[in-house]
Amino acid sequence: APLMERPEWSLSDFEIGKFIGEGKFGKVYLGREKQSGYVVALKVTYKAKLQKYRFHAHLRREIEIQHGLDHPNVLRLFAWFHDAERVILVLEYAARGELYKLLRSVSHFSERTAATYVASLAGALAYCHKKQVIHRDIKPENLLLDIEGRLKIADFGWAVRSNAKRHTLCGTIDYLAPEMVEKKAHDYAVDNWTLGILCYEFLYGSPPFEAAEQQDTLMRIVKVDLLFPKTHDISADAKDLICKLLVKDSSKRISLDDILKHPWIVKNAEPSG
Numbered sequence: 001a002p003l004m005e006r007p008e009w010s011l012s013d014f015e016i017g018k019f020i021g022e023g024k025f026g027k028v029y030l031g032r033e034k035q036s037g038y039v040v041a042l043k044v045t046y047k048a049k050l051q052k053y054r055f056h057a058h059l060r061r062e063i064e065i066q067h068g069l070d071h072p073n074v075l076r077l078f079a080w081f082h083d084a085e086r087v088i089l090v091l092e093y094a095a096r097g098e099l100y101k102l103l104r105s106v107s108h109f110s111e112r113t114a115a116t117y118v119a120s121l122a123g124a125l126a127y128c129h130k131k132q133v134i135h136r137d138i139k140p141e142n143l144l145l146d147i148e149g150r151l152k153i154a155d156f157g158w159a160v161r162s163n164a165k166r167h168t169l170c171g172t173i174d175y176l177a178p179e180m181v182e183k184k185a186h187d188y189a190v191d192n193w194t195l196g197i198l199c200y201e202f203l204y205g206s207p208p209f210e211a212a213e214q215q216d217t218l219m220r221i222v223k224v225d226l227l228f229p230k231t232h233d234i235s236a237d238a239k240d241l242i243c244k245l246l247v248k249d250s251s252k253r254i255s256l257d258d259i260l261k262h263p264w265i266v267k268n269a270e271p272s273g
Ligand SMILES: Nc1ncnc(NCCc2cnc(NC(=O)Nc3cccc(C(F)(F)F)c3)s2)c1Br
Pocket: 020, 021, 022, 023, 024, 025, 028, 041, 043, 045, 050, 053, 055, 056, 058, 059, 062, 075, 077, 087, 089, 091, 092, 093, 094, 095, 096, 097, 098, 144, 154, 155, 156, 157
């Protein structure tokens, strides 16, 4: 049966290939399903590392969320299974790996590349939000690239299905929206803020509110202390979009749909996304 249908998988159904990445709580390997020859990514998490997690509930929620999502820019999570000591996720394989490694290797992206990724993210997040899913942990580490270089949002390990306001503080601090830093109620608009952080980071190579101490980063976030250093002369359109996303009042941030109509995106993003 194809990947999606098999009721119970086990590691013996797969040939384990090379190490391809290190994720939250575990390592990721290339895998090939023996019967179909289908190539996947296998994320192996040791249960010992998950004590404080009620990982069954966590994974069940992640699977449910992922099963409900079918979008070209969302990484598929086909199934999960576990043995005595490990939990294994069977994932779509993104052959060009982690976007942040590409970003570090080229130091910063061109405006066309950055705009293409921002457009893909806006499309994927608009789709997720219509499905009442907030990812909440969008950061370069959770963005992957498939064989064609197309962006894939991964790791819905922190995602929630939500039509109410959320209060859980999660995610890497550079990407936290002010309302999360101030522990106010937050909603979908946190992903819009994060998109602004990412757009800046794609163009400059580091996030806008980075500081030596975590406390300083949090202060810069709540002040929206946004600077465009002269090191890179980015276009006025790019600055305009970033300023429309990094707005303290979450209700005033440009919507995901309007991002796709913004001049910077229209002029620079590749249609294939
Ligand atoms: N080239 C590649 N191609 C495909 N994937 C790659 N890396 C894996 C990306 C992921 C996708 N989804 C994930 N989800 C989770 O990790 N969930 C998660 C997280 C914490 C705890 C738990 C739990 F086990 F405790 F529930 C579950 S990681 C790479 Br590199």
